[in-house]
């Protein structure tokens with residue numbers, strides 16, 4: 555029977571190692587062969603300390619790497635960060651320190667190959683190391699996400715789209731949240747990770763997934779073969795209806811649903827977990843969409859006192875609509891696709907998602923809630 559593990563854990567290797575070894579033995583132990591190509595895919599979004607909860611903690615990844623080494627497999631640990639040099643992520647994120655002396659390769663994805671992920675996207679570029687791995691271990695961070703609500707098991711694999719191609723996909727999906735969620739599900743279904751092991755020990759609540767979010771200790775390690783089931787469990791842990799997670803909705807629309815599972819561990823729930831502030835990305839009559847989006851819909855807002863003028867938001871905005879003059883960014887809101895990449899990327903947490911006051915008043919008056927873009931068929935689990 556398919557098991558989903560929820561373990562109480564901590565960033566102490568002596569605690570983590572036996573838990574991770576036991577979970578991996580139970581789930582993928584039977585398919586590991588010496589010399590096989592194993593990819594471990596953490597979340598290495600940007601140069602951030604483990605305490606900021608932006609990246610997967612290196613000790614969780616180290617425990618996975620040690621498991622493979624014990625089976626005569628030299629895993630590759632790789633990701634395609636949104637910003638910053640990979641060396642800086644290794645240094646600041648603690649990977650250089652925690653992996654010292656361990657014979658594993660940690661690097662950025664180096665190239666892409668084309669894979670057909672199905673309609674309407676067709677052939678897309680996916681990291682070669684992910685597309686050709688014999689086994690993928692998906693090791694996300696449990697974080698909130700201003701656009702997709704949570705960045706858990708399915709969303710983590712978007713990092714297998716290399717470099718600026720990620721921004722291109724944001725631009726192509728535009729404000730169509732359902733289309734973007736579908737893209738994520740189809741990438742997941744193409745890559746088929748053998749197991750997902752979520753670092754929910756120090757999670758992130760509030761306006762994640764970048765520095766605008768707030769670290770929150772949960773103490774959970776959540777693991778299993780089925781990423782959709784894992785995401786549903788994560789939803790329950792943080793108090794979100796699993797039917798409202800965009801990737802769960804997209805999966806169900808595509809005919810995927812979490813496989814039946816047995817929960818190994820208590821069905822945890824966290825009190826008062828702060829989900830990101832969200833509002834509908836569009837509503838109202840179609841002819842009015844341009845105007846409504848410009849005047850009423852949530853958009854990135856700058857906190858000038860936090861901004862250091864680094865220009866990163868401008869460099870990574872998929873729509874190319876942020877200009878920085880005299881170290882102050884300015885956004886052409888009329889062309890903003892509300893992808894919130896700038897919020898995700900800002901290293902100072904100077905950008906947050908905010909709804910204009912007029913939008914809040916009108917939405918409340920018209921009884922339009924964030925659920926307006928979260929309605930969908932029921933997702934089991």
Ligand code: SF4
Pocket residue numbers: 856860861862863864865866867868878883899900901902903904905
């Ligand atoms: S808003 Fe953030 S990313 Fe943009 S210039 Fe300021 S500090 Fe840099």
Ligand code: SF4
Pocket residue numbers: 854870871872873874875876885889890891892893894895896897
């Ligand atoms: S300004 Fe921010 S939210 Fe708008 S398109 Fe650019 S990155 Fe996306």
